[in-house]
Amino acid sequence: MSSHAIPLKEATIRNRQGLWLFFLTEVFLFGSFFVLRFSLWGDTRPELEQTAGLIATFVLLVSSLAMNRAEVAIAHGDKTKFRNNILVTFVLGAIFLGMILVYEWGALLGLHGEVLGIPVGHILPGDGVYGSVLYLMTGAHALHVLGGLVFIAITLFKGMRGDLTVKDHFFAEACALYWHFVDLVWVFFYPALYLIGHVVDIH
Amino acid sequence: MSAHAHDGPRKGMILHGGTKLSDYFIFNTDHKVIGIQYFITSVFFFMIGGALAMLIRAELLTPNSDLGNYLGDGYEYNSLFTMHGSVMIFLWVIPILAAFANYLLPIQVGADDMAFPKLNATSYWTYFLGSVVMMAAFFVGRPAEQPLLWNIAVALVAIGTIMMLFGTFRVVGWMQMVGISLLSMGVFILWGPTAAAGNITILLTVLTVLMFVIGGRFGTERTSAYVLGCSLLILALCNLLGGASLGIPGAAAGGWTAYPPLSASQTANAPDGQTLWIIAVYILGMASQLGAINMIVTVARMRAPGLTMGRLPLFVWTVLAQSILVIGGTPVLGGTGLALLFERLYGMTFFTPADGGSALTYQHLFWFYSHPAVYIMVLPAMGLISEIFPILSKKPVFGYKAIAGSSMGITFFGFLVWGHHMFTSGMSPWLLMSFMLGSMAIGVPTGIKIFNWIATLWGGKITINSPMLFALGFLAMFVIGGVSGIMLAAVPFDLHVHDTYFVVAHFHYVLFGGTVFGVYGATYFWFPKVTGRMYNEPLGIIHWVLNFVGFNLAFLPMHWLGMMGMARRIGVYPEEFQYVNQLSSFGAFLLGIAAVPWLINLVWSAYRGKEAVGNPWGGLSLEWQTSSPPPIENFPEVPTVTHGPYDYGKGIKPPIVEELPAFQPIPAPAAD
Numbered sequence: 001m002s003s004h005a006i007p008l009k010e011a012t013i014r015n016r017q018g019l020w021l022f023f024l025t026e027v028f029l030f031g032s033f034f035v036l037r038f039s040l041w042g043d044t045r046p047e048l049e050q051t052a053g054l055i056a057t058f059v060l061l062v063s064s065l066a067m068n069r070a071e072v073a074i075a076h077g078d079k080t081k082f083r084n085n086i087l088v089t090f091v092l093g094a095i096f097l098g099m100i101l102v103y104e105w106g107a108l109l110g111l112h113g114e115v116l117g118i119p120v121g122h123i124l125p126g127d128g129v130y131g132s133v134l135y136l137m138t139g140a141h142a143l144h145v146l147g148g149l150v151f152i153a154i155t156l157f158k159g160m161r162g163d164l165t166v167k168d169h170f171f172a173e174a175c176a177l178y179w180h181f182v183d184l185v186w187v188f189f190y191p192a193l194y195l196i197g198h199v200v201d202i203h
Numbered sequence: 204m205s206a207h208a209h210d211g212p213r214k215g216m217i218l219h220g221g222t223k224l225s226d227y228f229i230f231n232t233d234h235k236v237i238g239i240q241y242f243i244t245s246v247f248f249f250m251i252g253g254a255l256a257m258l259i260r261a262e263l264l265t266p267n268s269d270l271g272n273y274l275g276d277g278y279e280y281n282s283l284f285t286m287h288g289s290v291m292i293f294l295w296v297i298p299i300l301a302a303f304a305n306y307l308l309p310i311q312v313g314a315d316d317m318a319f320p321k322l323n324a325t326s327y328w329t330y331f332l333g334s335v336v337m338m339a340a341f342f343v344g345r346p347a348e349q350p351l352l353w354n355i356a357v358a359l360v361a362i363g364t365i366m367m368l369f370g371t372f373r374v375v376g377w378m379q380m381v382g383i384s385l386l387s388m389g390v391f392i393l394w395g396p397t398a399a400a401g402n403i404t405i406l407l408t409v410l411t412v413l414m415f416v417i418g419g420r421f422g423t424e425r426t427s428a429y430v431l432g433c434s435l436l437i438l439a440l441c442n443l444l445g446g447a448s449l450g451i452p453g454a455a456a457g458g459w460t461a462y463p464p465l466s467a468s469q470t471a472n473a474p475d476g477q478t479l480w481i482i483a484v485y486i487l488g489m490a491s492q493l494g495a496i497n498m499i500v501t502v503a504r505m506r507a508p509g510l511t512m513g514r515l516p517l518f519v520w521t522v523l524a525q526s527i528l529v530i531g532g533t534p535v536l537g538g539t540g541l542a543l544l545f546e547r548l549y550g551m552t553f554f555t556p557a558d559g560g561s562a563l564t565y566q567h568l569f570w571f572y573s574h575p576a577v578y579i580m581v582l583p584a585m586g587l588i589s590e591i592f593p594i595l596s597k598k599p600v601f602g603y604k605a606i607a608g609s610s611m612g613i614t615f616f617g618f619l620v621w622g623h624h625m626f627t628s629g630m631s632p633w634l635l636m637s638f639m640l641g642s643m644a645i646g647v648p649t650g651i652k653i654f655n656w657i658a659t660l661w662g663g664k665i666t667i668n669s670p671m672l673f674a675l676g677f678l679a680m681f682v683i684g685g686v687s688g689i690m691l692a693a694v695p696f697d698l699h700v701h702d703t704y705f706v707v708a709h710f711h712y713v714l715f716g717g718t719v720f721g722v723y724g725a726t727y728f729w730f731p732k733v734t735g736r737m738y739n740e741p742l743g744i745i746h747w748v749l750n751f752v753g754f755n756l757a758f759l760p761m762h763w764l765g766m767m768g769m770a771r772r773i774g775v776y777p778e779e780f781q782y783v784n785q786l787s788s789f790g791a792f793l794l795g796i797a798a799v800p801w802l803i804n805l806v807w808s809a810y811r812g813k814e815a816v817g818n819p820w821g822g823l824s825l826e827w828q829t830s831s832p833p834p835i836e837n838f839p840e841v842p843t844v845t846h847g848p849y850d851y852g853k854g855i856k857p858p859i860v861e862e863l864p865a866f867q868p869i870p871a872p873a874a875d
Contacts, residue, residue: 014318014504021496025534032538032568036553039564125551128559132551136542 012170019174023181026144030185033137037192045197046130052103052118053194056096057186063092064183067152071176074159077166082159089179090152097145104138123202130202137189144182151175216809217735219832230328232320233835237327238306239733241298248294248334250798255287257795260757260788266778278472280774281456286341288459289480292580293487294334296714299722300583301330301494304522306733308498310826311516313507313844315836318500326493333486340454340476340483455480458772460573463554463565467546481544488533488540491579495526495533507825509844516824516848517606521586524610528575528582528617536572539565566628570621578617580714581681582610584721585652588674591728592656593849594822595671596663600849602655609648616645626694627701635694642692649685653678666820669743673724676751680716684709687762702772705765711758723750723801730805731819735831736812742804749797756790823855824848 006014070085102111106120114120125135155175158164164172218224219235226236227243262268262280305327309317317323453474457466461480466473502515502523542553543565552558554565593600600606622630622638656678665671687709691697700706723746730738760783765771769780776784818827823846829838846855 010504014500017500017503018319018322018496021499021530025492025496025530027534028531029534029538032535032571033542035568036538036542036564039561039567040553040559125545125549129552132542132545132553132560135551136545136553140538140541 008168012168015170015174019177023177026181026185030140030188033133033140034188034192037133037137040129040133041197043197044200045193045195046123046127046134046202047199048123048134048194049103049118049121050194052099053190056099056103057190059092059099060096060183060186063089063096064180066092067176067179071169071172074164074169074172075166079159082172083156086152086156086159090149090156093145093149093152093179097142097149100138100142100145104134108135127202130200134193137193141182141185141189144185148175148179148182151178213735213814217814217832219735219835222835230324232316232324234305234309234317234320234323235733235833235835235837237323238302238304240327241302241305241330244331244334245295245298245302246802248290249299251338252287252290252295253795253798255283255290256791259283259287260791262774263776263784264788266776266781268775277774278453278456281458281472281772282454282476284772285455285458285480289337289455289484291714292459292576293484294337296580296718297487297491297576298330300525300580300718301326301491303518303587303722303725303729304494304498304525304583307729307826308519308522309501309505310829310833310837311519311824311848312502312505313510313825313838313842314501314505315838317497318505319497322493323497326490326497329490329493330487333483333490336479336486337483340479460569461543462569463543463546463560463562464556467543467554469547473547478544478547481540481547485537485540485544488537491529491533495529498522498526499530507842507844510825513604514844514847515607516586517589517600517603517610518583518586520607521582521589521610524614525579525582527614528579531618532572532575532579535568536576539568539572563625563628563630566625567621570624571618574621574624575614575617577710577713578613581718582613584677584718584725585610587721587725587728588656588677589652590824591670591674591724592659593851594820595666595668595674596660597666597821597851598659598663598849599847599851599853600655601658601661602651603847603849605651606655609651612648612651613645616641616648620645623692623697626697639692639694643689646685646689646692653682653685668727668740669738669747670724670728672744672747673720673727676747677717677720677724680712680720680754684712684714684716687712700765702770703765704761704769704771707771708758708761708765711761715754715758720750723747726801726805728820729826730808731815732826732831732833734809734812735815736808736810737815737819738808738812739804742800746797746800746804749793749800753790753793753795753797757787757794758790760784760787760790823850 066085066088070082070089073079073081073085101109102115102120103118104121104123106112106115107122107124111120123131123134125131152175155164155172158171216224218226222231222233222236226233227240231237231240259280262283268280305317305323309315453471454476455461455466455473457473457477457480461477466477466481502519506515542551545551546553546555546560552560554560554562556562589600589606620638620641622634623642626635626638687705691700691706691709727738727743730736764780764783764787767780767783769776769784815831817830819831820827825838825842825844825848826833828842846853
């Protein structure tokens with residue numbers, strides 16, 4: 001255990017490097033799901049609710065923008081702007097998570113018919129390779145989103161308590177980077193699940 | 204260690220500055236403590252893996268299933284070799300190298316600790332939990348047959364829970380850890396035939412909470428607890444949502460490769476132990492990844508002044524290369540393992556061809572990890588002997604840049620050649636050829652290393668002692684394993700000997716003849732540094748002789764068996780193979796006995812060995828420029844490096860440790 005005090009700048013650089021290396025491991029984790037998708041689905045895909053997918057993607061991307069505004073705000077010490085923006089991020093992230101649960105995992109959760117005029121998901125994990133890969137990919141991503149929401153909530157709490165300062169706000173930076181990373185994963189997952197290949201009847 | 208810091212010779216075990224024996228049983232963030240924790244744990248599993256190997260060789264003494272009453276020749280034999288391979292790879296070879304990397308790397312770069320000390324400790328305890336899960340597979344589902352075991356399990360859960368709660372709320376680190384271990388062990392044993400999914404959910408939730416507790420309690424680098432918690436949460440939630448398993452007792456038996464469809468089915472040949480096996484491998488992979496991140500940041504940011512990349516000891520280069528392999532490879536195994544786990548538990552379909560899945564995809568993904576994994580398992584051992592050769596032949600290392608660069612070359616090529624494990628699985632002939640050529644190309648950076656080591660020895664003033672003998676053994680044995688590797692890389696030859704004992708002989712020459720010889724040598728070489736006492740030289744040489752003879756007697760005949768066509772992973776074989784198999788078995792028993800002098804040497808010398816000076820070999824790299832064992836901060840003051848690590852014979856006087864300031868124990872910081 002070090003008893004030399006590490007300068008803040010150096011500690012931040014180390015933390016940042018560690019974080020980016022962690023993202024690298026995540027890239028390979030999600031990469032293995034991509035391999036499964038393209039190996040098992042090829043140029044086909046199951047029928048998913050396009051409207052829901054488009055709205056959810058849009059919501060998630062906008063949340064990334066708000067996250068960025070929040071990070072910039074805390075870097076300038078603007079607590080009100082930070083709070084507002086990170087709350088927007090949280091709400092949009094929660095909406096995304098809810099939409100995935102309803103419109104993709106609907107059948108598993110026992111939903112039927114339509115929610116807000118859009119048909120709920122009809123695929124089950126047991127529906128062959130289509131159901132399996134869909135649930136694996138959306139599940140892995142949704143859990144990262146869930147983790148991100150917890151991360152955001154902690155960041156909000158710490159920011160409001162005054163733990164994040166203009167000089168030392170790596171926690172907020174890490175939260176923002178993580179959230180952008182989760183969005184970026186979805187930017188690749190969305191076309192892989194919704195757009196690439198022709199629709200086949202999975203039943 | 205300078206003598207004048209103490210009154211007379213010290214008695215008993217010498218612990219490094221400020222640590223107590225109890226520090227080795229708790230969540231301690233000192234990298235030297237963690238290194239020793241890794242070492243002791245993995246040596247324990249080495250013994251278990253070795254015992255399993257002895258059982259395998261005993262069964263193979265005769266063509267029939269003569270141990271059938273106790274062992275059986277079907278599922279039981281399968282689980283023997285599966286667990287032997289898994290224990291040796293995941294619980295011995297990879298963690299023992301992590302032990303050396305943890306202990307030596309920060310000292311060699313002149314740092315006082317790793318970049319993320321708490322992440323480092325988390326990494327060790329993650330490995331510990333993974334090992335508990337792996338070993339628990341032997342007991343899964345047995346209670347239904349054995350009431351005694353059932354009672355033990357209930358007691359374990361009760362005691363474990365109390366200890367964990369007490370440990371958590373009263374901040375008693377070791378109690379928390381021991382409690383959690385007992386609890387997990389108990390839950391695993393209780394995981395009976397009826398409620399598999401439910402119990403595993405409880406277990407994983409406990410693990411998740413544990414990770415958050417560790418993170419919060421010890422203020423771990425924020426990301427680590429989060430990463431672990433979330434990953435385990437994935438497993439827990441999926442279990443919660445999923446269906447039930449059939450509940451079949453028994454350890455994993457799908458081979459260490461766990462190929463589907465066998466491993467994906469809930470049958471008597473792939474019982475619940477297989478599920479635990481997948482979870483264990485996932486958790487152990489997590490530990491590796493956390494370690495790799497730590498190593499890279501440590502090398503990138505914490506080098507002492509003057510220690511440029513071109514002056515790094517070669518061991519540091521190999522650990523760097525290994526960490527890159529872990530970061531690129533291990534997450535893929537994790538993702539694949541998750542898919543396999545879901546297929547087993549929830550009727551999802553990924554890898555079972557009968558349901559529309561693709562077994563070949565599993566093989567591709569698995570070997571995308573597991574081929575780099577063989578370099579994960581051998582690169583740091585190459586680094587260890589790269590340290591031993593120049594010091595003990597008193598010459599600068601020949602071709603420093605070539606050896607360092609070839610580690611990176613192996614890393615690069617390592618990611619491109621996984622297909623050579625699948626020549627008989629079916630793939631396009633063009634792919635076969637490119638995988639063949641790529642695999643052979645790896646012989647080039649490996650050959651560069653071999654020739655540079657020989658050139659380092661050439662004309663040197665060689666000291667023949669235990670570390671040198673083992674390093675020379677590495678060189679000779681690894682060449683044999685490497686040459687048979689080039690043979691196996693050739694498609695026509697591989698088609699002939701695929702899945703025969705030739706392959707078994709090959710990877711034992713690389714992993715035992717290579718890595719384990721290197722590790723044996725390194726334990727002697729750094730023994731004075733770690734313990735502050737010298738090992739016993741005659742005992743070390745006895746160990747080497749027994750080991751060398753036993754090893755070759757055990758594995759050389761396997762080439763022969765493979766060429767004759769004896770398949771691997773069979774317990775009953777045609778009679779004409781018996782003579783060679785007996786030869787091999789006697790060799791294996793000798794090899795097992797050979798570990799005894801090693802263990803005696805380690806334990807006895809740690810208590811009674813002659814006190815060692817700080818620099819017994821006259822080395823120039825940084826770990827020899829501090830006391831033995833090093834103080835808690837490794838160096839009394841931050842060292843400045845003015846020369847390369849192997850600049851022997853250039854008039855640089857090796858620092859004598861007596862010239863350093865007297866050793867002052869620094870009190871260990873509080874756990875928080």
